[in-house]
Amino acid sequence: MLRWYTVLLTQWMEGHGLRSIMSRALRYRLQQGTLYIKGQGEIRYESTLQHRNIVISEILKVLEDVILFSLSNYFLKFSNEYKKVHGVEQFDNDWYDYIEYGTTKQETILLQRLGFTRESATYIRTNVSNAVFLHEGKPYLNPILLESSNINVRKEANEIRYNVPEAFSMPDFMF
Structure with a gap:
């Protein structure tokens, strides 16, 4: 199980989307040829709708319960203690941020903190x-995001401008 959690955690922190993670897991199951079902044990994996749904359900459960809850809480406690002991507000290599935001890319994390979804932040970066x-x-957002050709980015940027106008209110000399 630890290897499975490690694979999912690594893919999540590398910024892979759910679709990519699911596709990789389905390909892996097809290559391995087996699937574990609680109460039945290990069975032959067939790429049926039922078997694919079991794999997808398992991934979502691990992401939600293990990675985004258990591991995230563990690293949040570690991060808070580290900050307290060292008297800092932030530090490099904060695994809590990597798990919480699903990436190790600082710009993507910053964009998410400013209000963008993970997918839009990745697109923008x-x-x-x-x-x-x-x-x-x-940090200030560039107003060009308000006219982005990506519909989701444009929509989110306008929502951010409406809800957090100071995110776009940088000094005039910056342009």
């Missing part, structure tokens, strides 16, 4: 240059 500006240590 890989497709939009200068999406975030730092001024006196404070």
Whole structure:
């Protein structure tokens, strides 16, 4: 089980989406040829709707119960204690952030903290240059996001502007 959790945790922290994680797991099951079903034990895996749903359900359960709850809580406690002991507000290599935000990319984490979903933040990081500006240590979103060709990014950016207008309120000289 630990190897399985490690694989899922690694894929999650590398920023892979659910679709990618599920596709990999289904391919793995097909290659292995077996599937464990509680009460029945190990059976031959067939790529039927029922077997695929069992695999998908198992992945969602592990992501939710083990990774996003148990491991996340463990690393949150560790992170809080580390910050308290060392008198810092943040530190490099904070696994709590990596698990919570599903990535090790700091820009993607920052975009999520500003209000974007994981998917939109990943899109922005890989497709939009200068999406975030730092001024006196404070991050500001580039207004070009309000007109993004990606519908979800555009929608989320406008929601952020409505709910947190200061996220776009950077000094005029920045443009």
